Amino acid sequence: MNNTDDVHELAATRTTPAYLRDALNVDIDRNGKTKRRDGYKLLFSGRAHSLFGTAELPFGLVVFDGNLCWFDESEPPPVPLLPVDPDARMSYELVGDRVYWSNGLIRGVVRADKTIYPWGIDTPPAQPLLTTFSGGSMDGGRYQVVVTWLRDLNGDAGEESGAMRAATIDVADGQGIQLTSIPQPLDPSCTLIRIYQSPPNGDVLYSAATVPVGTTSFSLNKRTLGRQLDTLMLDRMPPGTIVRQYRGRMYSALGSRVTYSDPLRYGLTSRTRNYFDFPGPVLLLEPVEDGIYVGTDKQTFFLSGDDPRSFQLRPIDPHGTIVGSSCRALGDDFDLDYKGRVACWWNTNGNLLLGSISGQIVHLTRKNLSLPRYMSGASLMRESDGKKQLVSSMRHPRNAGFGAADHAVVQVIRNGVVIP
Template sequence: MLTFDKFTGINNVVRPERMGKHELAVATNVDIGNTGELVRRDGYKVVDSCCHKNLWQASGHLLATVGHDLTAIDPDGARRVVAPALGSTDRVHYCNLPSGATAYSNGLIAGITDGRVSKAWAIAAPHDVGGTVDMAGQMDAGQYLYAVSYTRLCDGLEGPAVMGPALNVQQGGILFMGLPVLDGHSINVYLSGCGGEELFLAGTTLGDGLCFSAHSHTLQVPARTLGLAPMPVGIYVAFWRGRVLVAQDNVLWASFPNAGHLCDVRRDFKQFASPITLVQPVDDGIYVGTTQELVFLAGTEFDKLAYMKRMSGFVVPGSGVAAPGEKIKLGDGMGRGPAMVCIANGEVVAGFSEGAVASLTGDRYKTDAKAVSATWRETPGDVPQYVALELGTP
């Protein structure tokens, strides 16, 4: 029987004959305690023999893809299909939102679920703005601007407003006709003052027509979604300071503040030199991994983030997890506040606030994993563990 007075860790870098007496090249089915003790890893029991993929702990339920369907599983075992035909092979990325709902995306299909029902993440922009006819009313004669948008009835969220052509009012009123009706949505019509550029709500309808004939000084509610677009569908989803973040190839998108379904595509993005493989926020910035480097975007406002390169090398997709800084070694002490752990340049790396980065394995352990599914957990006895399962392995 192999015994240790003190286990100092796994070392797969040096040759076996040079390995210290307190090291192992491989440790299988064991847990390592806070003082270096080795204990047999707890076993497991089969809960369900059906194949479950893309597991995620949401608020009060578990999410998983079972067959082709995204399924919510309650603690008592009750389950519901919340997104059929999501796919069986694509990796699904998740983000728990402050509302208690969970955003999900496989890169092509994105949605939000509370574990009961699912709805589209973004709200489409109208494909048409209809037409107008002059009618009698109290409006000043002259030129006006207008726009239309959808509001989803189930949650009251409004999508992007789309501008129509400028129109001339001669008789004092406007009849909007042929508005693009969408099931489950109402249509908002916005109108400017005479000769003005700022738009305000003229009315809301469930049908394809709306009349407005009052004086323009009655227009009060501004159009808040004009110039915005539906949030792009991406992967490595995260929530940071009121914004939802997603990656599309080498572009990091941020939603409009406090409106995760909308995006200002003209400004709310950061572009990198290579494809993004990790998006992991902390309090005062965002760690972004790519196929070439690990970067810290420092700051608390998205449009003012400062680029700070932390490491060169490949950042493994799926390796990024949030972790408590006070459980992770930093220098001679421990970190503090929200932190993250990932695999970069073959090493297990921790990132803290202010962009401080520490290698947890250094020159002792290297991995050539190309993609993993990772998590942070604490075992009984308050032992912190970073677990990364290489995809394609049992």
């Protein structure tokens, strides 16, 4: 397709096939010939958006009639997992056998067995009340005490919450510490409470006891202490309109802020340190091998590096990005020398871009295709009958129906050659 040149200049030459001014419901082969596109069948009807599917899972996810649902072709209609906001677009990220999801309001995890549970654990809002009692066995000094909540789900290693600043108490020789009003989690998947204490006059806290949820009081005496507390002053990862994993951390974009988790602790972050602020709402967040593409409504950036504490930020496109229009592919799909993961997205100038390693971008459609500024979009890579296609469905602001498409654009690659 070519809608930028004069119609009289679209004829074939010795080096290029003829261009089309428009193409509807057809595929184009490597010789420029068109073939009617295969049709489609109705799986189920209703209000649906935010589709997600991957080869690693035997089912897909979708927001359908106000519920997050799973579905496959053998099980229509979709099976509800959880009621969600029917208008909030969902973002997904597969890590291992789990899909992390969020719509900017709530967040959660769907496992390969279709069980669903919250993403992260809320931090206990307070510490227990501390008093001393006689007849104990503790050495005199000032003690610090902290509690956390734990989730132990079907044998998973216990996921632990963050912890607020410790409560302190002065203890005389031969006394003990009585904990009362131990805070209780509202999350039913949290089944344990862990109690930490410091040595007398110490600054580091160690595990002293683990008790079941429902325990509201507990007595501490001199005992052998266990593992060190390493979630102090950490908090639960916030929800995001985009969630992505990169180099062992989860990233969550909400408004103009991107928050990242602690390493390999996808549910925990530091609200005071682990974030980046951008000059506008973040609409694109796509990692590649050595960094992350970040797009706002006005500009697109590349964060390069392995560790967010040493990221280097640089602008790579003076145009904003269209929300939801990105997808991931492989450089091999586009006959690049680099064969690894790349990012594709539409910008506000009507162009489809490919982002490779080191912030290198390629404009895939700028020479021959210009689209209006759409409000939102969705993209995917598909392969059928030997053709790899990047398919984008774009929504114009004047379309009232959620997910309605004004235009579908297909980039066809055959044997590593981009077909105009």
